Amino acid sequence: xxxxxxxxxxxxxxxxxxxxxxxxxxxxxxVNDVSSVRIGRRIExxxxxxxxxxxxxxxxxxxxxxxxxxxxxxxxxxxxxxxVV
Amino acid sequence: MxxxxxxxxGSLDDGDAARAARIAGxxxxxxxxxxxxxxxxxxxxxxxxxxxGDALRCGAIARFAPVMETIIDAARGGLPVLGxxxxxxxxxxxxxxxxxxxxxxxxxxxxxxxxxxxESTGTAWTNSFTAGQEILIPVKNGEGCYVADERTLDQLxxxxxxxxxxxxxxxxxxxxxxxxITNEAGNVVGIMPHPEHAVEALxxxxxxxxxxxxxxLRALAGASAGANAGGHQS
Numbered sequence: 001x002x003x004x005x006x007x008x009x010x011x012x013x014x015x016x017x018x019x020x021x022x023x024x025x026x027x028x029x030x031v032n033d034v035s036s037v038r039i040g041r042r043i044e045x046x047x048x049x050x051x052x053x054x055x056x057x058x059x060x061x062x063x064x065x066x067x068x069x070x071x072x073x074x075x076x077x078x079x080x081x082x083x084v085v
Numbered sequence: 086m087x088x089x090x091x092x093x094x095g096s097l098d099d100g101d102a103a104r105a106a107r108i109a110g111x112x113x114x115x116x117x118x119x120x121x122x123x124x125x126x127x128x129x130x131x132x133x134x135x136x137x138g139d140a141l142r143c144g145a146i147a148r149f150a151p152v153m154e155t156i157i158d159a160a161r162g163g164l165p166v167l168g169x170x171x172x173x174x175x176x177x178x179x180x181x182x183x184x185x186x187x188x189x190x191x192x193x194x195x196x197x198x199x200x201x202x203x204e205s206t207g208t209a210w211t212n213s214f215t216a217g218q219e220i221l222i223p224v225k226n227g228e229g230c231y232v233a234d235e236r237t238l239d240q241l242x243x244x245x246x247x248x249x250x251x252x253x254x255x256x257x258x259x260x261x262x263x264x265x266i267t268n269e270a271g272n273v274v275g276i277m278p279h280p281e282h283a284v285e286a287l288x289x290x291x292x293x294x295x296x297x298x299x300x301x302l303r304a305l306a307g308a309s310a311g312a313n314a315g316g317h318q319s
Contacts, residue, residue: 013234014187014232015187015190015232015258017188017189017190017191017192017258018188018192021192063141063145063146063149064141066142066145066178066185068177068183068184068185068233069185069187069232
């Protein structure tokens, strides 16, 4: 069965204090070559039948992302292919 | 005058909001998120709390509650609506107000008594204040950082739609110290701090919060007097 994956990210101009907190913690792990961390959200949708990208886009636009502060990207993942990865 | 207070799953301050409206002199009607009927109320308060556990984004799920579909239509028709804290977040998610409320910039939950300056007294919820009046009411939020694009912020300022600003310290990083805004018509107001917690000497830092509730009663009385003068039955 195929799933639709929606990736939601804060728009580049919106400050991401969570990402900054993570970036600021990295030197404690000995990581000193990271200049920026931004945190988003991955949402997986399974339709009863075939994956419907248009419907997924509508769901993402209306509910999953807030277009005022967030962008989203949609793609289909084939579970069989995903297992290989 | 009948003020409706909505309860969503996860609302916390619906009881205090109802009490504040009662103290101001309103008849309070408790509204339920799953019931689209507004039961003839003259104004609505969306209270603070964590509706639907803040799942996805604060207010994102509540915005699609059956009661909200009715409130959104009614608000566009002029019904006074006050969103406090989570209620403000819901109003932004419903696009009744521009912008969004994001994680506090310092990532800490802030809970303290907060001074505000009332910037706009032209709204249904702030007409009892004087322009520039400084008030003290509690603030308590983790995601109260108001953000909008520069064009929207400029427009809010130019149209006098910044209703209140944080003074003597910005608790959450909100752009331009914005604590409360209104829509173009002035009937919908979103405010991050909690006027309903500042209506009695026993529990509040002041009685300043009462002004929001007396304001809407005054606005409604004015509207109803106008309607009667026009020959309509209210």
